[in-house]
Amino acid sequence: MQFSLTQRIYIFTVGCCFLFAILLASILWASQKIELAFKREKYAQQVDNHTNSLTQHIISNQLYASLHKDEAWLLLHQKLLNILERAPKLTPKQQTIQNSINSQSHSVTRLYSEIVKLAPVNSSIREHLLSRLISQLESIRADSVQLSANVQQDINQVIERQVVFILLLFLLCIAVLLYGAVKLTKVFKKSLQEVTYAFQENHSGHFQKIKLTHNTPEFNSIAQAFNAMNLKLNETMVSLEVMKKVVEERTHSLEQLSNTDPLTQVANRRALFERGHMEFSRVLRNQKQLTLVLLDCDFFKDINDEFGHLFGDKLLQHLCQTCKQTIREVDFLARYGGEEFIIILPECDEQGGIDFAKRIQQSLASHALKADDKDVYLTVSIGITEMTERHKSFEQLINDADQAMYQAKKKGRNRIEVTHSAPLH
Numbered sequence: 250m251q252f253s254l255t256q257r258i259y260i261f262t263v264g265c266c267f268l269f270a271i272l273l274a275s276i277l278w279a280s281q282k283i284e285l286a287f288k289r290e291k292y293a294q295q296v297d298n299h300t301n302s303l304t305q306h307i308i309s310n311q312l313y314a315s316l317h318k319d320e321a322w323l324l325l326h327q328k329l330l331n332i333l334e335r336a337p338k339l340t341p342k343q344q345t346i347q348n349s350i351n352s353q354s355h356s357v358t359r360l361y362s363e364i365v366k367l368a369p370v371n372s373s374i375r376e377h378l379l380s381r382l383i384s385q386l387e388s389i390r391a392d393s394v395q396l397s398a399n400v401q402q403d404i405n406q407v408i409e410r411q412v413v414f415i416l417l418l419f420l421l422c423i424a425v426l427l428y429g430a431v432k433l434t435k436v437f438k439k440s441l442q443e444v445t446y447a448f449q450e451n452h453s454g455h456f457q458k459i460k461l462t463h464n465t466p467e468f469n470s471i472a473q474a475f476n477a478m479n480l481k482l483n484e485t486m487v488s489l490e491v492m493k494k495v496v497e498e499r500t501h502s503l504e505q506l507s508n509t510d511p512l513t514q515v516a517n518r519r520a521l522f523e524r525g526h527m528e529f530s531r532v533l534r535n536q537k538q539l540t541l542v543l544l545d546c547d548f549f550k551d552i553n554d555e556f557g558h559l560f561g562d563k564l565l566q567h568l569c570q571t572c573k574q575t576i577r578e579v580d581f582l583a584r585y586g587g588e589e590f591i592i593i594l595p596e597c598d599e600q601g602g603i604d605f606a607k608r609i610q611q612s613l614a615s616h617a618l619k620a621d622d623k624d625v626y627l628t629v630s631i632g633i634t635e636m637t638e639r640h641k642s643f644e645q646l647i648n649d650a651d652q653a654m655y656q657a658k659k660k661g662r663n664r665i666e667v668t669h670s671a672p673l674h
Contacts, residue, residue, distance in 0.1 A: 279411035293397035300390040521583035525643040539636040540602035543650040546588035628663035
């Protein structure tokens with residue numbers, strides 16, 4: 250059976266009140282027991298005192314010589330009888346002593362009556378009876394002393410037992426209180442931590458359900474409302490994520506289309522200048538090397554006229570595939586315009602650009618395209634320039650590479666020409 254947090258607090262409160270009521274009742278009961286024990290002690294002392302007074306009165310007032318009733322002694326004896334009649338509740342052992350005292354008290358009354366009757370007759374009998382009277386009083390006094398000792402022992406036992414009982418009960422109350430408080434605090438704290446953790450995870454985008462270690466109606470209602478909200482949020486976020494992914498994919502596709510040459514599938518002029526300006530700025534910041542290679546197809550117009558524009562397109566695609574197989578991952582190939590292509594070579598010097606250009610020429614020379622059962626070999630004129638201190642923009646770098654390419658054209662094509670200048674570093 251599951252109890253709510255409110256019910257647990259209510260049960261804990263009622264339990265605490267019940268324990269404190271037991272503790273208070275035990276204290277009251279103990280005080281009554283101790284009070285009764287002290288009444289017994291007082292009673293025993295009174296019996297002892299009055300018995301002693303009767304004995305002393307007999308001796309000091311020479312009751313032996315009196316031939317008439319002694320009113321003072323009778324008054325003291327009546328007080329003793331009154332005390333015996335008002336005896337408090339006694340234990341069985343104490344009641345046995347009390348019965349002995351009552352019996353001897355009656356004997357004292359009878360003896361005194363006999364003494365008064367025999368006083369004028371026989372003095373020796375009277376003296377004998379007075380001796381017995383004193384003996385009876387001493388027996389009463391001895392019993393009262395025994396009763397007092399028994400009461401003292403009873404008082405000590407009662408106090409000891411009640412102190413131990415109250416102390417144990419008090420410790421039990423403290424233990425129950427601590428256990429209940431710790432248990433309630435644990436349930437509340439653990440449930441609050443689990444709810445707080447779920448909200449934090451929710452805030453960070455992780456939509457998860459609240460799983461409560463301790464099921465209580467109060468926190469269960471919070472968890473159910475939170476989980477229902479999370480389900481709706483999760484469905485909404487999934488839809489948003491799907492839409493976002495579709496938008497990102499389409500945006501990426503559009504960016505690729507806007508930056509890609511549709512024929513050769515390499516970067517177009519727009520992408521070339523974006524990457525070129527970025528690499529140019531990076532060289533200025535980091536003092537690295539940068540080389541530009543410009544390629545132009547030789548006799549491309551004649552090839553188009555002889556074999557048609559479709560074959561010319563295939564030739565340009567063939568050139569791009571050859572360059573892609575030769576360049577590094579950090580290099581950048583783009584169509585500059587018509588049959589002209591530019592390759593950006595980051596962290597590459599002039600000699601590296603020449604070696605790269607030679608590999609392109611060698612690859613083109615060893616791979617021909619078929620056109621009307623005829624092998625057609627493509628040659629390119631290549632201009633190379635390395636970035637130097639005199640280059641103030643990426644456009645100047647292209648201009649130097651273009652001039653070197655025209656020199657290659659003028660000198661017979663299928664050549665590599667370099668714009669020589671002092672290096673940047």
